[in-house]
Amino acid sequence: MVQIHDASSLHFDFRLESDGVLKSWAVPRGPSTDPGDKRLAVPTEDHPLDYRNFEGVIAEGEYGAGTVIIWDEGRWAFEGRGSAADALAGGHLSFRLDGHKLHGGWALTRFRQNAWLLVKRDDRHANDHGTPDPARARSARTDRTLRQTAADAAHASAVGDDDEADADPS
Numbered sequence: 083m084v085q086i087h088d089a090s091s092l093h094f095d096f097r098l099e100s101d102g103v104l105k106s107w108a109v110p111r112g113p114s115t116d117p118g119d120k121r122l123a124v125p126t127e128d129h130p131l132d133y134r135n136f137e138g139v140i141a142e143g144e145y146g147a148g149t150v151i152i153w154d155e156g157r158w159a160f161e162g163r164g165s166a167a168d169a170l171a172g173g174h175l176s177f178r179l180d181g182h183k184l185h186g187g188w189a190l191t192r193f194r195q196n197a198w199l200l201v202k203r204d205d206r207h208a209n210d211h212g213t214p215d216p217a218r219a220r221s222a223r224t225d226r227t228l229r230q231t232a233a234d235a236a237h238a239s240a241v242g243d244d245d246e247a248d249a250d251p252s
Contacts, residue, residue, distance in 0.1 A: 083104070084152075084155075084184065087150050094113065096113060113202070114202060120201050138231060139232055151231050160176075161187070174192070182222040186205045189201050216228070
C-alpha cells in the first residue's frame with residue numbers, strides 16, 4: 083500500500099506487508115512509474131497491519147500528526163531466492179505490484195545505512211507519467227483528496243462523530 087501523509091512534511095508512505103507487519107519507507111517525492119526516476123526511500127518503523135486501513139487525520143500532538151489517504155493498495159509478490167526478509171537484510175528487494183495504480187516490477191535497494199532507492203522496472207507498466215501531485219491525488223478507497231479528508235474530519239469532529247476521523251491508527 084501507499085499512503086500520502088501530510089505531516090510535518092508532505093510525503094508518501096510506501097508499505098509492504100511482510101512477517102506480520104507493514105515494512106515501511108517514507109518516499110518524499112513518491113513512487114514514480116518512470117524507470118529513469120530513482121526515488122529516495124527512508125526506512126521508518128514497522129507499522130501494525132491495522133494501519134493498512136487507516137485514512138483520516140492523526141490528531142495534533144500524536145506521532146505523525148496530519149492527514150493520511152490511501153493512495154494505492156493491492157498485492158505484492160517477492161521476486162528472488164530465499165525470503166523477502168533475507169532480501170531486505172541483504173539490501174536489495176525485487177518485487178511485483180498489482181495495485182489500483184502501481185503495477186509491474188519494482189526494486190528497493192539500500193545505498194546507505196538508512197537510505198534506499200525505490201525504482202520502477204522497465205516493463206510494460208512503465209511510463210513517463212512520474213508521480214502524481216500529492217495535493218490533487220485521490221484515495222484508492224474513497225476518491226477523496228487530502229484536503230477533502232481533512233475537511234471531512236474537521237466536520238465530523240465539530241458534530242462529535244469520532245468514528246471516521248481523528249483516530250490514532252496504531
